[in-house]
Amino acid sequence: MKNTESIVELFKQAHKNNKLSHLYLLSGPKGSGKKKISFEVSAYLLGQDVESVKRGHINLYFIEPDNNTIKVEQIEELQKEFSKTSLVSGYRIFIIEHVDLFTIPAANKLLKFLEEPTSVKTIGFLLTTNKEKVINTILSRSQNINLPAPTEGDLKIKLLSLDIDPYKAEVLPYLDKNIDTLKQLCEDSKINHLLEVFDGFTETLVKGESIWLYSDKYMNDIKYDKIYLNYFLQILLIFYLDLFKLNNKEEVSLQSLTEKYNKYKISKKKILKNIELIQNLILKLNFNINLDLAFNEFLLNL
Structure with missing residues (x-):
């Protein structure tokens, strides 16, 4: 099982060897690090630190479901933004969370957008916890990366490294597999x-x-x-x-x-x-x- 750090490193090596794909599908259960990886790779490609990229970057576009669906209007807005000339040179990146929640019109609009890339330096990250529900045409256009959930032992080690009480560090990973959620539970x-x-x-x-x-x-x-x-x-x-x-x-x-x-x-x-x-x-x-x-x-x- 690859941890998130090793996967980010693989992206860096692919970039150095000029072998990055235009579209990646990161699938895995909650807590497997999908969003963490996509933001860390984005920060690397944009030459920024992760926290500043999370707060927003002119060359990064983030989409999440609106009332449990990803609507065609959201993809149209993505197309509109990427059709403009960026004020900052370099990669233009989009991240779409829960791509299994696409409406059919939104999925079709995304496919059209992918067929007509606005730049060779456009890269997309599609995130899902339900890969089996992702539309086949999107699956076939993406490079798939399957992420396992972290083990309770892995999470215990992370919590102990944060000076969390050993008993909490042992018990709480059985309640959630997301390290950020576990930090909140500890407090x-x-x-x-x-x-x-x-x-x-x-x-x-x-x-x-x-x-x-x-x-x-x-x-x-x-x-x-x-x-x-x-x-x-x-x-x-x-x-x-x-x-x-x-x-x-x-x-x-x-x-x-x-x-x-x-x-x-x-x-x-x-x-x-x-x-x-x-x-x-x-x-x-x-x-x-x-x-x-x-x-x-x-x-x-x-």
Whole structure:
């Protein structure tokens, strides 16, 4: 798996060897670095630093969906801008995010634009998390680069390099694969509280005490918030998956909880049942449900 730094370096080498393509499709899950790569390569080609390019550059045009679609008017505006003579020499670059959300007229307009390049130094970056939904004619015109999601281990190392608390650095990558989102979560006071509650909740489980009483005392602000309840359940799911791994003599994901895992007396059958309970409640959160009722039912069966 190539990391974003090595891919940016490949672009630099292609530029030095005069082998850059006119159009690239960067596909991969959220957090795989598509936008990061496109802006870093753009900054390199424009001879600017990344942050200044993100703020805006006369030779860079950025398009993102308007109400969940990329409209023909947006591509027409791109054509209009690139038909003008630039006040700054060098590369002219466009970045289009979520190209799987093109309307048919917008896709056709982009294809026409690609057939009639305004300059040999025009380069486009098309970004998508759903490559299978990108129109075939656009796929065929692009040089495809598939990016894997970063692993939890990779993200943990990045967070530790930022002096993030080791426990947070280990747990939070299971909630999101975007390093910028993870940085925000690390500074979120509700996440700090959630991790404290999770520690107390699992300690209560291990001791065989009443999770009902514990939840009633400490979890009211979490169980009524879908986002944070989902975070809590995602971590709890990793907890039980680790117990299953330990039962099978496999390496656990959350090494910092190993001592707690070893103290928890629970059968393999009960572990599997609890994993199913957690997964079902996570699924229910996608619908309009009574959170209090659903969570209380969950506790009764856990």
